[in-house]
Amino acid sequence: MPRLKRQPDKAPPRERILQAARGLFYRDGINAVSVDAIASAAGTNKMTVYRHFSSKDELIAAYLDLLAAEGEAVWAEARARHPGDPDAQLRWLMRQVSQWASEANGRGCALANAAVELAERKHPARRIVETHKRHQRGRLVDLVREAGYARPERVADELFLLVEGARMCLQSVGRAGPGSRLFALTEELLGSAPRKKPLKVHTA
DSSP: OOOOOOOOTTSOHHHHHHHHHHHHHHHHOTTTOOHHHHHHHTTSOHHHHHHHOSSHHHHHHHHHHHHHHHHHHHHHHHHHHSTTOHHHHHHHHHHHHHHHHHHSOSOOOHHHHHHHHOOOTTOHHHHHHHHHHHHHHHHHHHHHHHTTBSSHHHHHHHHHHHHHHHHHHHHHTOTTSGGGGHHHHHHHHHHHSOBOOOOOOOOO
């Protein structure tokens, strides 16, 4: 099993701890990673970990907040790359997600993995995952609607399920499986989805 690089000592302790936790949680799973292992990977000790995070659960929540924030930043980049063109934004997002999925090391979506491991639905960290996924789905519906598709909720849900399914497929089957065709499938879906009819202009 590959070893994680020790976090550089020049980074602030909280940042080192969070980045160490991120690598270990994703590689080994949240439940399998101890606070001792995180402290060691961060180049510090357990006392320092608890000085910045009152519990492992708080550290898990901070890890998932970080992932959710990075996910939000992608939407801002889509708008910046294709201002005023929601259809181009949508296709750029699908391409990015497809590239990340195909380049993943087989562990799939970190947020989805966390939801599976955190079985207690009232766990505060699990709520972060559920809130983020619902928010992403809502934003996708809005973007599909802005792009002019006739049934935005249906198209968005089909895209959402394709993305989530591809991530799981890549994790369970690998890159040789159908998950590697994610972008082609999303393009086919968008190409065949009905668009709104243009408004008729009435002349006197």
